[in-house]
Amino acid sequence: MSAPATGKNWRDGLTEEEQADVFEELFMHEVESWFTADIACCDNCYDDFVAEWPYAYSADDAQFQCQSIDLRCFYSGSRLSESYTEKEFKKLLPTIKCPNCGESLTHNMWPYNLPFIPPKNYGVILDELAQRASETPFLLLEYPFCTKVRDAIADVSTKCSPSVSNDFLFRGRSLTAGATPSIGDFDFPPAEFVEEGRYNHAGGPVLYLASSEEVCKAEMRNAANLHIAKFRFPVPLKILDLMSPHEDAGDHADILSFIVFSALLSAKSQDKGFNRPEYVFSRFIKDCAKSLGFDAIRYPSTRVGTARFNLVVINRELTLAKHAAESKIVCV
Ligand SMILES: [Zn+2]
Known part of the structure; x- marks a missing residue:
């Protein structure tokens, strides 16, 4: 785990809202570059997602299951650990909302894209x-x-x-x-x-x-x-x-x-x-x-x-x- 910068840095002049925006942008960029996928679901909506898309659970050699990741591992394995201390990461994490249910991410996320475009009103x-x-x-x-x-x-x-x-x-x-x-x-x-x-x-x-x-x-x-x-x-x-x-x-x-x-x-x-x-x-x-x-x-x-x-x-x-x-x- 890399040692994050302490003391003054470029983020100190930002408002809390701007800090959250910057964090979200970096977070989503890291998800995209690591998994080439968006977040499909979180701990809060996992059961609903699997009930709605039962075949996603095992399709393509269980890609959906393989891509689940603990958020602490995501922090330490991504460039987020170069820009934020673990304490800062934990503090900012609730600002990231699951695109599926709108709740804050807590422990795990499942980056995964369905391999097709569902009907708009599915x-x-x-x-x-x-x-x-x-x-x-x-x-x-x-x-x-x-x-x-x-x-x-x-x-x-x-x-x-x-x-x-x-x-x-x-x-x-x-x-x-x-x-x-x-x-x-x-x-x-x-x-x-x-x-x-x-x-x-x-x-x-x-x-x-x-x-x-x-x-x-x-x-x-x-x-x-x-x-x-x-x-x-x-x-x-x-x-x-x-x-x-x-x-x-x-x-x-x-x-x-x-x-x-x-x-x-x-x-x-x-x-x-x-x-x-x-x-x-x-x-x-x-x-x-x-x-x-x-x-x-x-x-x-x-x-x-x-x-x-x-x-x-x-x-x-x-x-x-x-x-x-x-x-x-x-x-x-
Ligand atoms: Zn969710």
């Missing part, structure tokens, strides 16, 4: 959609924002061709102890047993697949007698890729990134009762994708804090019994 959109989801879910398409989302997916559909992936995929099922299942036992479930899910209506079977055993276990939430099938699925799939929507979306990239990063698609399930308003918008996306010719949707896992993904197959013709290859089943 707070209103989120509130109004939450209300519609719980009151009139079947009328979602009447809402202009939802029409824009469907148009964006339609545009992506015109630029997206089916492709075959060689990656292994994973699917878990809770089976009786000692069972010796075949890959067909992991297929689309019978409609009469299908409850409402993130990307399916009640009675509408889809295949939820995971990109790793870890994601699979996390999504199955420690189910008893969990069996996991590992397999390749070498069939051409037209995939609505919500993990990197910018690739095919062009002008629509921001709106698709917004729905993925926000609670619209990435809210954690409350896991209680039949009322799942947090799934209404994702099921709307599934309907858009289905009607626009997609076979599957690739989306981030909200259960694992990494860039791992889930794939939901919405084309019921593409069964595991017919198309899975190199399958191996383990009881975990």
Whole structure:
């Protein structure tokens, strides 16, 4: 830590307000040059920020989490320590307000920029959609924002061709102890047993697949007698890729990134009762994708804090019994 100047310095002639302005300018300049980002949230609004942007927590190799910094470390690691004593820094720190909530910074800050531009009135959109989801879910398409989302997916559909992936995929099922299942036992479930899910209506079977055993276990939430099938699925799939929507979306990239990063698609399930308003918008996306010719949707896992993904197959013709290859089943 460098020894700050004592006695008279150029700041002595400034009013308190001017001192605060100079401090803020230097502080923000150091944040920008250290992180190439603005302050996204502080201790006061961290929970609200993560609830509003659940996918920001793990996207891009958890950049948001990696950039959190203790303000004492920020002081000693930045040029602020060359211009201010620690005592002066502590005294001036309350003059720095969090751009997200307007409160003074206290112990930590999270410099981070969302990798897209959210709609100007996104707070209103989120509130109004939450209300519609719980009151009139079947009328979602009447809402202009939802029409824009469907148009964006339609545009992506015109630029997206089916492709075959060689990656292994994973699917878990809770089976009786000692069972010796075949890959067909992991297929689309019978409609009469299908409850409402993130990307399916009640009675509408889809295949939820995971990109790793870890994601699979996390999504199955420690189910008893969990069996996991590992397999390749070498069939051409037209995939609505919500993990990197910018690739095919062009002008629509921001709106698709917004729905993925926000609670619209990435809210954690409350896991209680039949009322799942947090799934209404994702099921709307599934309907858009289905009607626009997609076979599957690739989306981030909200259960694992990494860039791992889930794939939901919405084309019921593409069964595991017919198309899975190199399958191996383990009881975990
Ligand atoms: Zn804040």
